[in-house]
Amino acid sequence: MNKSHENTALSFERVLFFSDAVFAIVITLLVLELKAPHMDRAVFTEEAMRHELFDLLPKFLGFVYSFFIVGLLWIEHHRIFRYIVDWDFGLVARNLLFLLFVAFIPFPTALFSENYYSRTAFILYAGCFGLAALGKLWVWRYAVSKRETMLAADVDDELIKQISMRSLAVPIVCLIAIGLSFIAVAFGGFAFPLIPLVANLLYRKKKEVTA
Amino acid sequence: MNKSHENTALSFERVLFFSDAVFAIVITLLVLELKAPHMDRAVFTEEAMRHELFDLLPKFLGFVYSFFIVGLLWIEHHRIFRYIVDWDFGLVARNLLFLLFVAFIPFPTALFSENYYSRTAFILYAGCFGLAALGKLWVWRYAVSKRETMLAADVDDELIKQISMRSLAVPIVCLIAIGLSFIAVAFGGFAFPLIPLVANLLYRKKKEVTA
Amino acid sequence: MNKSHENTALSFERVLFFSDAVFAIVITLLVLELKAPHMDRAVFTEEAMRHELFDLLPKFLGFVYSFFIVGLLWIEHHRIFRYIVDWDFGLVARNLLFLLFVAFIPFPTALFSENYYSRTAFILYAGCFGLAALGKLWVWRYAVSKRETMLAADVDDELIKQISMRSLAVPIVCLIAIGLSFIAVAFGGFAFPLIPLVANLLYRKKKEVTA
Amino acid sequence: MNKSHENTALSFERVLFFSDAVFAIVITLLVLELKAPHMDRAVFTEEAMRHELFDLLPKFLGFVYSFFIVGLLWIEHHRIFRYIVDWDFGLVARNLLFLLFVAFIPFPTALFSENYYSRTAFILYAGCFGLAALGKLWVWRYAVSKRETMLAADVDDELIKQISMRSLAVPIVCLIAIGLSFIAVAFGGFAFPLIPLVANLLYRKKKEVTA
Numbered sequence: 001m002n003k004s005h006e007n008t009a010l011s012f013e014r015v016l017f018f019s020d021a022v023f024a025i026v027i028t029l030l031v032l033e034l035k036a037p038h039m040d041r042a043v044f045t046e047e048a049m050r051h052e053l054f055d056l057l058p059k060f061l062g063f064v065y066s067f068f069i070v071g072l073l074w075i076e077h078h079r080i081f082r083y084i085v086d087w088d089f090g091l092v093a094r095n096l097l098f099l100l101f102v103a104f105i106p107f108p109t110a111l112f113s114e115n116y117y118s119r120t121a122f123i124l125y126a127g128c129f130g131l132a133a134l135g136k137l138w139v140w141r142y143a144v145s146k147r148e149t150m151l152a153a154d155v156d157d158e159l160i161k162q163i164s165m166r167s168l169a170v171p172i173v174c175l176i177a178i179g180l181s182f183i184a185v186a187f188g189g190f191a192f193p194l195i196p197l198v199a200n201l202l203y204r205k206k207k208e209v210t211a
Numbered sequence: 212m213n214k215s216h217e218n219t220a221l222s223f224e225r226v227l228f229f230s231d232a233v234f235a236i237v238i239t240l241l242v243l244e245l246k247a248p249h250m251d252r253a254v255f256t257e258e259a260m261r262h263e264l265f266d267l268l269p270k271f272l273g274f275v276y277s278f279f280i281v282g283l284l285w286i287e288h289h290r291i292f293r294y295i296v297d298w299d300f301g302l303v304a305r306n307l308l309f310l311l312f313v314a315f316i317p318f319p320t321a322l323f324s325e326n327y328y329s330r331t332a333f334i335l336y337a338g339c340f341g342l343a344a345l346g347k348l349w350v351w352r353y354a355v356s357k358r359e360t361m362l363a364a365d366v367d368d369e370l371i372k373q374i375s376m377r378s379l380a381v382p383i384v385c386l387i388a389i390g391l392s393f394i395a396v397a398f399g400g401f402a403f404p405l406i407p408l409v410a411n412l413l414y415r416k417k418k419e420v421t422a
Numbered sequence: 423m424n425k426s427h428e429n430t431a432l433s434f435e436r437v438l439f440f441s442d443a444v445f446a447i448v449i450t451l452l453v454l455e456l457k458a459p460h461m462d463r464a465v466f467t468e469e470a471m472r473h474e475l476f477d478l479l480p481k482f483l484g485f486v487y488s489f490f491i492v493g494l495l496w497i498e499h500h501r502i503f504r505y506i507v508d509w510d511f512g513l514v515a516r517n518l519l520f521l522l523f524v525a526f527i528p529f530p531t532a533l534f535s536e537n538y539y540s541r542t543a544f545i546l547y548a549g550c551f552g553l554a555a556l557g558k559l560w561v562w563r564y565a566v567s568k569r570e571t572m573l574a575a576d577v578d579d580e581l582i583k584q585i586s587m588r589s590l591a592v593p594i595v596c597l598i599a600i601g602l603s604f605i606a607v608a609f610g611g612f613a614f615p616l617i618p619l620v621a622n623l624l625y626r627k628k629k630e631v632t633a
Numbered sequence: 634m635n636k637s638h639e640n641t642a643l644s645f646e647r648v649l650f651f652s653d654a655v656f657a658i659v660i661t662l663l664v665l666e667l668k669a670p671h672m673d674r675a676v677f678t679e680e681a682m683r684h685e686l687f688d689l690l691p692k693f694l695g696f697v698y699s700f701f702i703v704g705l706l707w708i709e710h711h712r713i714f715r716y717i718v719d720w721d722f723g724l725v726a727r728n729l730l731f732l733l734f735v736a737f738i739p740f741p742t743a744l745f746s747e748n749y750y751s752r753t754a755f756i757l758y759a760g761c762f763g764l765a766a767l768g769k770l771w772v773w774r775y776a777v778s779k780r781e782t783m784l785a786a787d788v789d790d791e792l793i794k795q796i797s798m799r800s801l802a803v804p805i806v807c808l809i810a811i812g813l814s815f816i817a818v819a820f821g822g823f824a825f826p827l828i829p830l831v832a833n834l835l836y837r838k839k840k841e842v843t844a
Contacts, residue, residue, distance in 0.1 A: 021657035024232035036321035049331045071307045096704045110669035120682045235443035247532035260542045282518045446654035458743035471753045493729045
């Protein structure tokens, strides 16, 4: 078995397909944490139902928040894999570790939604996203370390730096969120909308002079 | 990084694959709301079992209804993406918002099946479908607004108008259904079979003169 | 919009992808019905655990049975779609109805596993498989009725007859199973292994004379 | 219908797609076994929450362990299907049996996580992985038995022997794990990290003399 054999032993397309499927399942499983309340017809009033649904508000917010953060991780995952043209067992193993954190997300989402006043739950929640984002960065840095063979020819230093720097936005915001949660748990969630801002602070594209 | 890079940073095929997977998972998760009743062998009679199953009728209907409405949204999603040939972050973001409503569908389905006498539950149910359909229309209008680059060359004004107008059928029927539910909750569901009729009222294809 | 537009408005590949995904999700969701027993460490004995697992035997059997019947439906679905080369809304709608019965399978599986002594549960179980198989036959007959455009050129009368006749095997065996269940519920399950035999009785390939 | 028809009656790509989807769903369903604890705000303390989460440690470990073993089975499944270029019903049937064990994995994972002190639960857990790995080996040996038509032309005896021998690593380690569990259940899990070592003992690649 020669080297080229080893490199293609795993069809890359299937690695991406597998990753996409895990993302799609995770993003859809999030809704299973929302248990529909049941009220017996005998005691039922519309007002009581509205009250029950209102009590589910933290869970709705958790669903929406996690949906968009998983969506963001999926978009970023695609972005880096657009530039990766070759792979090996090391890349697949790092990608699997990244997917472990993604697949785990429904748990901290459920935990924090159920106990939205718990700092411990919030730290697990923000920590899981931060670790997933770091896992993605690890995949990228591994590919960069084998740049000669793994990255597309038109990937330049500027682009590598841009992706690497901007990839730090989610982990940094998660750290800020955990820090804020020590003042008050409710403050933690306010940090997430900072992600695009921090990404821009970390790396701003130079003005392009287009012909 | 030049512009063409940005545009293809997300493989379009994967965006569609991801959307299809979310649809497939949602349509299959619906059955999980149907909890099989258990009767101990000691007290078991076939008649009691039939009675138990009969009590599940609203849930069966909810499953079938939601199955076909999700199926309809999937068919319509495909229809518009057949004409879209280019994309950007804005399109992917709008598509993600659309998928948020699709992924949420199992919750109002369960809620309304469990509390089929609740107007609040019905409004959430019909509202979720209406918002999903509006999300799809938003995706389409965004693509139309960037028509030069995003739509296939053979898409004419007539087709754009047809898809836009017919896309309003589901939101309008959902509004009618919510209106009817204020007379009696049971009436609300009768509106859904009107979808094809309303779609035809909104836009009727002109008689084609084929050579 | 010309006719060729209408016909390709739904990418066929995606219809198949969507069907495959529903099959894969259903076949994997079956395991969720198997709830792992929990024994507190204080009262735990290995013998009691073995006893608990032994009590789950009907559920294990239900899992294995449904797994292979869903697998069989998936194989048969592929077989017919290998010969279908064109499609329209009618075909997609019939395929969606077929998938409705496939997506429903986890419910009767759970119901019968929970109440393996109930004839009502068994009838729902066998009936669901029979209806799914009939749905598949309906898809096939619809394609045959539009044979000129929908079937591959090399599909001959012999092959059409073969697929149509053999497709009746699952519905017929389900009817036999339901009939047997009126003698004793436990007898019903014995009918399923007859599927290959009945398929051969319905259509036997002629001896081929190959050069 | 001639022979070549029969052979391609099942699109191979879809068999792989279906297998990949089952893997992705199983690996993502594992998290559903982790039920988030809920503490009422009235009695809530961060310390009690940390204690609750600490009690879930065996379940977290079960999740991580099963995630990586399913991941390993997926990588190995891909490896063998890279060399398989043709197929028949026999191959698909054996692959379905393999997937049965893969789809079953969430049950023994939940059972052992819930009852980490039970040898019975551990034997089912290790046994399921071992049987899945044997199922994969059966698929491979079947393809090898029809080597002329089913394997790629560049597959040599050396490679066949390598894959066959290394495939025994997981079943052997599972047997060792079951053996160790008779000393103490907690010892069983220590065997799994031996998988790469045993794989290397079973087959070591010869030093390659490259030009």
